[in-house]
Amino acid sequence: MLKTAIAPAGDNSMAAFDVERLREDFPILSRTVNGKPLVYLDNGASAQKPRQVIEAMTACYEGYYSNVHRGVHTLSQESTEAFEKGREKVASFINAASPDEVVFTRGTTEAINLVAGTFGPAFMREGDEVILSVMEHHSNIIPWQLLRDRLGIVIKVVPIDDAGNFDLEAYKGLLGERTKLVALTHISNALGTIVPVEEVIRLAHSVGAKVLLDGAQAAPHAGIDMQALGVDFYAFSGHKLYGPTGIGVLYGRQEILAELPPYQGGGEMISRVTFEKSTYKAPPHRFEAGTPAIAEVIGLGAAVDYVSAIGVEAIQAHEDGLLAYATELLSDIEGLTIHGQAREKVSILSFTMAGCHAHDIGTVLDQSGIAVRAGHHCAQPLMDRLGVPATARAAFGLYNTRAEVDALAAACHKVKDFFG
Ligand code: PLP
Numbered sequence: 001m002l003k004t005a006i007a008p009a010g011d012n013s014m015a016a017f018d019v020e021r022l023r024e025d026f027p028i029l030s031r032t033v034n035g036k037p038l039v040y041l042d043n044g045a046s047a048q049k050p051r052q053v054i055e056a057m058t059a060c061y062e063g064y065y066s067n068v069h070r071g072v073h074t075l076s077q078e079s080t081e082a083f084e085k086g087r088e089k090v091a092s093f094i095n096a097a098s099p100d101e102v103v104f105t106r107g108t109t110e111a112i113n114l115v116a117g118t119f120g121p122a123f124m125r126e127g128d129e130v131i132l133s134v135m136e137h138h139s140n141i142i143p144w145q146l147l148r149d150r151l152g153i154v155i156k157v158v159p160i161d162d163a164g165n166f167d168l169e170a171y172k173g174l175l176g177e178r179t180k181l182v183a184l185t186h187i188s189n190a191l192g193t194i195v196p197v198e199e200v201i202r203l204a205h206s207v208g209a210k211v212l213l214d215g216a217q218a219a220p221h222a223g224i225d226m227q228a229l230g231v232d233f234y235a236f237s238g239h240k241l242y243g244p245t246g247i248g249v250l251y252g253r254q255e256i257l258a259e260l261p262p263y264q265g266g267g268e269m270i271s272r273v274t275f276e277k278s279t280y281k282a283p284p285h286r287f288e289a290g291t292p293a294i295a296e297v298i299g300l301g302a303a304v305d306y307v308s309a310i311g312v313e314a315i316q317a318h319e320d321g322l323l324a325y326a327t328e329l330l331s332d333i334e335g336l337t338i339h340g341q342a343r344e345k346v347s348i349l350s351f352t353m354a355g356c357h358a359h360d361i362g363t364v365l366d367q368s369g370i371a372v373r374a375g376h377h378c379a380q381p382l383m384d385r386l387g388v389p390a391t392a393r394a395a396f397g398l399y400n401t402r403a404e405v406d407a408l409a410a411a412c413h414k415v416k417d418f419f420g
Contacts, residue, residue, distance in 0.1 A: 017314045023399045025050035025306075036369030039404045044189050044348055044395030045373050046239045047220060049303075053243055056302035060295045068294055069268060069285075083294055086301035087284075093304040094234070095225040096251055103257070103284040104292055107248035108216040109139040111235035112183070114250055114287060115212050116143035118260040119181065119233075123210075126152035128180045131209075133158040133166060133195070134385050135188040138378040140214045144183065154178070160385065164191040164340040172203060179209040186218035186234075190377040190393065191340030192323075192348030194218075201231055210256065216240055220397070221319060221346040223312040226251050238296065242398075243303030247296035250287070257283035264289040307398075315398045319347035322396040322405055329409035333416055339386050347396035350377075353412070356419035358390035364418060365392070368411040370404075 023029050026048045031038050040048060060082065066075035068083045084099070091099040105111040124130075130144050134157055144155050156179075158171045175182075182204040187194050197213060204211045212233035218224055219236035226234060233256070238247040252260075262269055262280050266289035271279040280286045307315065326349050330336055335354035353361055362374030373393040376383045383389060394408055 017318050019401055026399055027051060029399060033369040034367050039370040039407050041394040042371045042373050043397035044393055047242045047397050050242055050306050052306050053299045053302045057295045057299040060298045067291055079294055082298050086297035089301040089304050090249055093308060094251055095227050097227055098254060100284055101251055101254050103250040103287045104297055105248045105250050106246055107237040108214060108235045111248055111250035112140055113143045114263045115233050116147050118263050120147040122261055124151055124153050124180050127178060129154045129156055129178045131156045131174050131179060131182045133184050134160055135382050136185055137189055140183055140185060164193045164342040166195045168196060175203055175207050179207055181210050181212060183212040185214040187346055189217045190350050190379045190382055192345035193340060193342040194344040201229060232256050238300040241303050242306060244296040244299040247293045247300050263287050266290045319396050322400055323347040325402055326405045330412060333412050335416060335420055339391055350391040350393045352388050352391050353415055358392045361392040361415050364415045365411045370408055370411050
């Protein structure tokens with residue numbers, strides 16, 4: 001269970017976690033795959049959408065859709081109001097100090113690129129250092145490599161131990177006066193490891209470095225509280241949080257965002273344009289060039305409402321129970337290795353099986369209607385560290401059940417019988 005972030009105040013949890021009731025909110029869960037009931041365990045890649053999100057987006061398109069921030073007509077005003085309400089909902093969900101700290105992006109990837117593309121050139125010089133960990137998703141590696149090519153910055157990498165714990169001592173040793181940014185995953189997408197982010201942030205700030213957390217996996221599994229964390233930047237994606245694709249968030253502390261130059265240029269982000277010189281809006285609009293993802297922001301607002309109504313802590317407790325049960329059942333299977341047994345982890349279970357490739361596991365599981373991810377999880381340096389080309393990954397979400405864990409274990413037994 002995540003102990004590093006606190007659910008926002010006023011969290012209005014349901015009295016009891018009724019998973020069967022919640023499953024009814026997700027239309028796709030009633031379908032079959034290969035003649036079997038769908039068991040959807042690919043939540044780490046993208047989560048399914050509840051009716052409430054789908055309906056909020058449909059209501060926008062059917063009832064009041066128009067471009068935002070521009071028109072004086074009624075539809076534009078209604079759309080703008082709903083869009084900015086989405087920003088307020090997200091701000092409240094992550095306990096930002098103000099909705100102005102919420103920048104909408106296409107997802108985590110774009111949010112990280114935004115920081116690299118603005119904070120990098122504005123605040124980093126040749127020889128300055130950015131600290132990553134070996135667990136990073138490629139989205140939090142490549143933007144820094146591109147910046148290295150451009151500016152000559154230095155990338156330093158925090159290792160993990162064999163269980164997948166973040167090596168805090170090694171991190172301390174990497175911090176120094178050239179460290180300008182610490183850019184770390186909050187929760188590893190391939191191992192489920194929770195990074196001790198409070199300590200990471202405290203230590204980074206003590207050497208004057210800023211901190212960017214990749215919260216793609218934390219947002220769906222944990223309460224994330226920007227003010228309690230005191231983090232400088234935080235990135236996450238709507239689609240892993242039961243919301244739509246094409247929308248994500250970069251949280252940035254107001255005083256830092258105010259110092260950053262624009263990311264992309266275009267409509268919506270300017271105050272005044274002449275051919276000689278243009279001026280830009282204040283954040284967050286400075287970073288939102290062009291027509292935004294209007295219905296997607298409204299859908300994301302519905303997703304955070306949905307998650308908040310169930311209660312982040314209740315979701316965590318349910319998922320922790322599934323992880324513990326799955327770990328117990330899968331540990332009993334001969335030849336199956338679980339990768340990632342960190343002291344603090346969330347409901348992500350990566351595994352390999354002797355004698356077969358992860359893709360074979362994924363294919364056999366699919367025959368039983370079970371969707372898992374099989375591959376390197378966009379974390380090739382981590383796969384190199386683990387000494388495997390790929391793993392199969394079951395990532396449990398709020399709608400998964402113990403019966404589905406039983407189905408997963410039964411299907412893994414089949415894989416063992418087939419390849420073992
Ligand atoms: N970071 C982590 C830890 C992730 O798990 C993912 C997606 O799998 C990303 C970044 C990239 O997210 P997106 O593709 O939504 O931009």
